[in-house]
Amino acid sequence: MESLYPDTIRLLIDSYAGLTPELQKAARFMVEHPEEIGLNSMRGVAREAGVKPATITRLTKTLGFPEYESLREPFRQRLRTRSPEFAAKFQSVQRRGEAGDRSILADLRAQEMANIEFSLSDENLPIMEDAAQTMHDSRRVYVLGLRGAHAPAFLFHYAYQLFQENSQLLDTSAGIFADQLRGIGASDSLLVVSFPPYTQLTIDAVEYAAEAGAQIIAVTDSVISPAANAAAHTIVTKNQSPSFYHSFTGALAVTQALITMLVTKAGGDAVKIVEEAEKQLSRISAYW
Amino acid sequence: MESLYPDTIRLLIDSYAGLTPELQKAARFMVEHPEEIGLNSMRGVAREAGVKPATITRLTKTLGFPEYESLREPFRQRLRTRSPEFAAKFQSVQRRGEAGDRSILADLRAQEMANIEFSLSDENLPIMEDAAQTMHDSRRVYVLGLRGAHAPAFLFHYAYQLFQENSQLLDTSAGIFADQLRGIGASDSLLVVSFPPYTQLTIDAVEYAAEAGAQIIAVTDSVISPAANAAAHTIVTKNQSPSFYHSFTGALAVTQALITMLVTKAGGDAVKIVEEAEKQLSRISAYW
DNA sequence: CAGCAAATGAAACATTTGTATTATTTAGCG
DNA sequence: CGCTAAATAATACAAATGTTTCATTTGCTG
Known part of the structure; x- marks a missing residue:
């Protein structure tokens, strides 16, 4: 990556840590949008970076340039010579x-x-909307995804538990899996993520939950997948890949979209609650 | 908004014959130095083209543009982006x-x-390629992703351990985090996924690994993110979302791509090994 | 050559630019 | 809490910008 950028970017990066917050904001924008420096006026860059013009001037001085033009020139040069x-x-x-x-x-x-x-297609949106409503109305929300599907399931549960406290991520460790599901009932819902080759344990769990009367929301690859058998809402996502392994980006996008819908339903405060929670978690080493 | 730029050049060329000598001089310069239009002021272009400023204004009017800015914008846009x-x-x-x-x-x-x-952009591919090579050459591959970043980190580790046995997913449960990193050394690599708000624990772990001499591969949102500080390879991914919560699909796509590269490097048998492993895991309830 | 319309240049203008200066806010410390 | 130094915002201003207007030049026609 280094070789692609002019030395000035390197300088920006190296200086970054020692800069004041506002200067960091400016530096960060420059690092991430180097073209804009060559293309726009200083005031334009300041506007896009969300910073006062004087801040850019200060940054150029702090970095050791006599005036803005000297900072800009290399970026200009790079744009000039880039594409033959x-x-x-x-x-x-x-x-x-x-x-x-x-x-x-x-x-x-x-x-x-x-x-x-495909996963966030117009056809899927109403289904996801209904699914979100079902989960919103549930007493408890169980989340299940094993093996590769654990990734989207985990992310859903993690984001969800930031603003609601009635979720349970089904965990396979220490043989407590069955215990976790014991309490599931008619007023609960189960979000299950499952892709071929389907895991037997997942299928069993879905069956059990369905018999207990729970609402099943399935994120899977087909309406005839075993996970969708007893599902109230089936969200079909593509998981194809030119590689040897199937992809989970579609499923992840779906679960993220569900979170968005659920936060909206949860009401105005939820957004702030989530943002605050994340910031706090980042500071205190919660798990240390 | 598409590729307006070639059209403008086309217009310049088609109009050329019918222009006055001085306007031709300006038009000719523009056709031959399109970058300068995006990069310089109108007066600057006039200067370089050896023409009076008013001539440029006349040319823009003659071509049918309301003002110079409309003529300039497509050229700017073209410089800004590789894929319009x-x-x-x-x-x-x-x-x-x-x-x-x-x-x-x-x-x-x-x-x-x-x-x-963005995450799988042409600029990122060589970086990912290098990163994969580094991991391939490592004695052990440590994988770290906390909170939301756990999803892509987990998926990477899960897929990786299907065909290689030298990976370790850093786990925060039961306070064993520090112990897991203790053995890390110069012949190891650490794949870290981290997004703002950055978790302190992640930053500390990366720092520790770097001091131990390990190669750091960072999947993060910026080259100046704390996770990228000591990184040998920094893979920058977009994680923006119109929703309240940032997105991890980009990071997931990157880690999946890394897996693809690593399987390729691992040689011909790896593909079959993975497929077999998955099928078997689906049948026997491995975790039951 | 005179006449004259088109093309070009020069000057003038209101804006916008980059920067220096001054005022205000912020964060730390006793 | 007030005090102070650093960081940021607001202001001011000369230089540069894009455009219009007006003056000059050019190339033609009779």
């Missing part, structure tokens, strides 16, 4: 990655984007 | 305010796709 195909004027720019195993990665990107597009 | 369609999508998402909740979900989809596109 600029010389080929009115040609449409077709810059796909080079050949070789890069193309696999390009496929991967395309596939993942398709997964997202 | 990405930038267009992305900015349209950001411009949006808080409308009805259906549009929030539409924004969410667009945003998530942009996150993926």
Whole structure:
């Protein structure tokens, strides 16, 4: 990454830690949007970075530049010399990655984007909306995802428990799995994430919950998946991948969207509660 | 908003014959140095083109633009982005305010796709490739992701341990965190996933690992994030979301891509090993 | 060559720019 | 709590910007 950037970026990064908060804000924007420095006026950069013009001036002085123009010039230069195909004027720019195993990665990107597009499709939105309502109305919300599916399940539960206290992530450690489900009943719901090859334990758990009368919300790959058998709401997501392993980005996007809906339903304070909770957790080493 | 830029050049070329000599001089310069239009002021362009400022103004009017800024914008836009369609999508998402909740979900989809596109961008691929090589060469691979970042970290570790046995997922349960890191050394690597608000514990752990000489691979939101401080490879991913909570789909896509690369490096048998392992795990209730 | 319309240049303007200066806020400390 | 020094915002101002207006030059036609 270093070689791609002018030395000035390096300087920005190295100086970052010793800067004041406002200068950090400016420096950070510059590091993350280097093009804008070459493209816009100083005041324009300040505006985009959410900072006063004077702050940019101070930053240039702090970094050791005599005036803003000296800081800007390298960024300009970089934009000037970057794309040689600029010389080929009115040609449409077709810059796909080079050949070789890069193309696999390009496929991967395309596939993942398709997964997202499908998972958050217009058809799925009303289903997700209903599912969120069901969970919102539940006494307890159980969350289940084993093996790879643990990732989206965990994230859902983690985000959810920041603003609600009635969730339970089903855990397989120490053989307590069955115990956790014992209390499930008709006024509860179970969010289950499951993809082929389906785990037997997941299927059993869903069956048990369904018999207990719980509402099942299934995030899975097909309406005929075993997880969807007894489900009240089935959210179908793509999990295809050009790689050997299926992808969970679609499922993750779905669970994140569900969280968004649930926070909205939870009312106005929820947003602030979550933000506060996260900030506090980051400071105190909660798990140390 | 697409590739307006080639069109403007086209217009310049098509109009060229019918222009007056002085306007031709200006038009010619623009066609041959399109970058300068985006980079410099109008007077600057005039100077470089060897033409009076008024000439440029006349040219923009002759071409049908209301003012110079409209002529300049597409050139700017072109310099800003490698893939114009990405930038267009992305900015349209950001411009949006808080409308009805259906549009929030539409924004969410667009945003998530942009996150993926950015995370698996052409610039990131070589970095990820290097990172994968570093991990491949390591004696042990430690994996760290706390709170929300646990999801991608977990998935990486889960998929990895299907075909390699030298990984360790750093766990905060039961106060054993520090013990797990004790053995880390110069021939090891640490994959860390961290997003703001950064967890202090994560930062401490990265620092400790770096001092022990381990190679750090950071999946984070910025090159100046604390997790990237001592990192040998920093993979920057977008985690923006129109919702209250940041998104982890980008980070997940990155870790999945890393797995793909690592399996490839591991050699031909790895693919089959993984597939077999998954099938077996699904049948026997491994954790029951 | 005179006449004259088109093209160009010069000057003037209201804005906007970068920066220096001054005022205000913030955070730490006794 | 007040005090103080650092950090930030507000203000001021000269220089530069984009544009319009007016003056000058150019190239043509009779």
